[in-house]
Amino acid sequence: MAIINENYLKLQGSYLFAEIARRVAKFKEENPDADIIRLGIGDVTRPLAPAVIQSLHAAVDEMAQAATFRGYGPEQGYEFLVSKIIEHDFVPRGVQLGIDEVFVSDGSKSDVGNFQEILGTGNTVAITDPVYPVYLDTNVMAGRTGFFQHGRYENIVYLPCNAENGFVPELPKAKVDMIYLCVPNNPTGTTLSKEELTKWVNYAKANQSIILFDAAYEAYIQEAAVPHSIYEIPGAKDVAVEFRSFSKTAGFTGTRCAYTVVPKTVMAYTSKGEAHPLNSLWNRRHTTKFNGVPYIIQRGAEAVYSPEGRQQIKETVQYYMTNAKIIREGLQSIGLQVFGGVNAPYIWLKTPHNMDSWAFFDKMLSEVNIVGTPGTGFGPSGAGYFRLTAFGSRENTEAAIERIKTTFSIK
Numbered sequence: 001m002a003i004i005n006e007n008y009l010k011l012q013g014s015y016l017f018a019e020i021a022r023r024v025a026k027f028k029e030e031n032p033d034a035d036i037i038r039l040g041i042g043d044v045t046r047p048l049a050p051a052v053i054q055s056l057h058a059a060v061d062e063m064a065q066a067a068t069f070r071g072y073g074p075e076q077g078y079e080f081l082v083s084k085i086i087e088h089d090f091v092p093r094g095v096q097l098g099i100d101e102v103f104v105s106d107g108s109k110s111d112v113g114n115f116q117e118i119l120g121t122g123n124t125v126a127i128t129d130p131v132y133p134v135y136l137d138t139n140v141m142a143g144r145t146g147f148f149q150h151g152r153y154e155n156i157v158y159l160p161c162n163a164e165n166g167f168v169p170e171l172p173k174a175k176v177d178m179i180y181l182c183v184p185n186n187p188t189g190t191t192l193s194k195e196e197l198t199k200w201v202n203y204a205k206a207n208q209s210i211i212l213f214d215a216a217y218e219a220y221i222q223e224a225a226v227p228h229s230i231y232e233i234p235g236a237k238d239v240a241v242e243f244r245s246f247s248k249t250a251g252f253t254g255t256r257c258a259y260t261v262v263p264k265t266v267m268a269y270t271s272k273g274e275a276h277p278l279n280s281l282w283n284r285r286h287t288t289k290f291n292g293v294p295y296i297i298q299r300g301a302e303a304v305y306s307p308e309g310r311q312q313i314k315e316t317v318q319y320y321m322t323n324a325k326i327i328r329e330g331l332q333s334i335g336l337q338v339f340g341g342v343n344a345p346y347i348w349l350k351t352p353h354n355m356d357s358w359a360f361f362d363k364m365l366s367e368v369n370i371v372g373t374p375g376t377g378f379g380p381s382g383a384g385y386f387r388l389t390a391f392g393s394r395e396n397t398e399a400a401i402e403r404i405k406t407t408f409s410i411k
Contacts, residue, residue, distance in 0.1 A: 007143045010153075016133050016377035017041050020361075027365055037400045039327075039388045040371040042186065042346070044251045046319060048300070049312035052250065055303035059296040070295040075287045077104025077259065081298045084305040085259060089244070095231040101263050101279060103286055104293050104301075106256040108216050108245040113138040114289075115212060115241065115260070116178070118281045119268060123177035126157040128169045130187055130378030130385070132214070135180040151380045160381040161188060163350070167339065168196055175207050181230075182214040184221060187378045187387040188348040189324075189340015191226045197233050204239035210268060210278070211240040216258075219249040219317055221343045237263040241278065248345065248391075250304045250313050257293050257301045320345045323397040324390035330401035334409035345390040348375070352410045360386050368403040 013019060020040055028034065048056075062068035076082070082102045090097055105111050113134050121143045127135050136156065139145060146154025157176050159169035167190040181200065184191045192200075204211050211230065218228040230236045242261040246252035262282045267275040293301075303309045328341035337350035351360040357374035364370045364386075373389075375382030390397070 005141070005143075007141050007145075010140050010145065010147055011137060012148055016373070019377075020371065020373065023361070024365065024371055034369045036365075036369045036371060037392065037396045037403075038371045039390075039392050039397070039400055040373045042248065042389045042391055043253050044248060044320075044391050045393050046251055046316050048251050048255065049304070049309055049316065051303045051306050051309035051312055052300045055306075056296060056300040059299035063296065073292045073295055073298075075290055075292045076100070076283065077102065077293065078295065078298050081302045082259075084302055088305045088310075090229065090231065090261075093229055093232050095229060097231075097261060098264070100283075102259055102261055103282065104257065104259045104298065105286075105290065106258065106293055107247065108214065108243040108258045108260075109134055111243050111258060111260045112212065112214060114285070115243075115282065116142055116144075118278065118285050119178060119210065120271075124155065124157060124175070125178045125180070126159055126172050126176040127180045127379075128161050128182065128185065129158040129380060130161065130375060130382035131180065131182055132186045133378065135182075135212075135214075136379070139178075158380065161185070161190070162381050163337065163339070166190075168192065171199060171203050175209075177207075177209050179204065179209055179211045180214070181211060182216075183227075183230075184217040184344035185340075185346075186214075186217065186344070187346055187373065187375070187382070187385075189342070189344035189346035190348070191221065191223075191343045193225065194227050194233065197227055197230060197236075201230070201233045201236045201239060205235055208267075208269065209239065210266065211236070213240050213242045215242055216245040217248060217344050217346075218244065219313070220321060220345055222321065223343055226343055231261070231263075238265050238267075241266060241282075246301050246304060249317070250301070250309075251316065252297075252301070255297055255300065257297050319394070320390045323392065323394060326394075326397050326401060327388055327390060330405060334405050336408070336410065341390065347388045347390065349386050349388065351375075351384050351386050352408055354384055357383060357386055364404075368400075368407050370400050370403060 086097050125139050157172050161167040167188050213230040230240045245258040262279045264279045266278045324341035327347045331338045339348040341347040357376040361374045373387040375385030
């Protein structure tokens with residue numbers, strides 16, 4: 001008989017956003033006339049930049065001619081895109097990378113979930129809490145955890161981030177091997193200073209750990225002192241892998257393009273202590289299981305770095321950050337405790353009267369027809385919190401805040 005991977009049975013219920021979709025669909029079926037505003041899942045609403053659209057059209061035309069048609073491309077990404085990534089995203093920040101240290105993919109979610117495959121199942125994992133569910137769930141699937149008990153998985157080191165500690169995780173008291181950091185953080189919208197990131201790099205070097213650094217929202221950083229890449233920290237190229245995406249930066253959530261940086265100096269070890277570069281292992285996994293991002297899409301991503309594209313992307317980011325300001329200041333005006341929304345498109349709020357996160361979700365949906373994300377879906381430290389996104393339209397954002405003001409004021 002076929003035996004299943006029983007680690008999947010350890011997963012708790014459905015994926016967070018699938019459960020949200022189920023509840024919203026049920027409510028909509030029962031209330032077909034409800035005008036629902038969705039500020040829950042972090043999906044963008046602004047169209048692709050004109051420079052990107054123009055480049056996509058040109059690439060489609062190329063595919064219609066035998067002389068310029070492209071079939072299989074390099075699994076790691078075309079050099080025309082990788083060189084632009086390095087030139088614009090890293091060189092201005094003093095970071096030098098080789099062409100073969102950047103791997104283009106169809107999304108950071110895929111890469112974050114897949115990267116753990118090249119690391120041993122006996123590794124101890126640390127995750128900030130609350131955090132994006134994929135980090136935890138994929139390690140459960142791989143068998144690095146025990147069972148779910150008392151709101152937590154066994155064998156996972158949770159690093160609580162809350163209002164009391166300023167959403168800054170403390171270094172683990174015990175040695176860990178894999179560390180997930182999401183900066184700017186999803187869901188809290190908070191960041192870490194250069195000094196705080198330096199502590200993590202030093203810890204990883206001292207313990208031969210690997211930092212898996214998700215920088216999907218770096219383009220939203222507004223404050224000059226906040227690092228955009230972990231490689232701005234001396235020594236990080238020896239211990240860190242960085243994930244980036246065009247999804248939230250350039251509206252590629254439905255177009256799918258991202259990249260992962262794996263410096264050749266990042267090492268992991270065999271059980272005998274022999275060092276192996278993760279770059280070559282990831283390249284082997286990537287080329288075996290992935291056929292590359294389509295040529296047309298990579299041409300669209302390349303246009304993000306053109307002078308016109310950069311300006312248009314900047315305008316889109318500012319549009320969403322204005323939404324974030326509207327949400328943040330609107331919630332603060334009625335006495336709610338609010339975090340984030342300054343360097344990230346997420347607003348993290350304390351539920352009024354210490355209401356349960358899912359109870360607040362249901363109240364928001366039923367009373368004001370607004371969809372957000374319950375904090376407990378991101379981890380135990382998310383209890384009593386709630387996430388709203390700034391990715392809606394301006395009209396819906398303003399309407400949502402007015403609805404909330406009339407219902408949830410605690411002043």
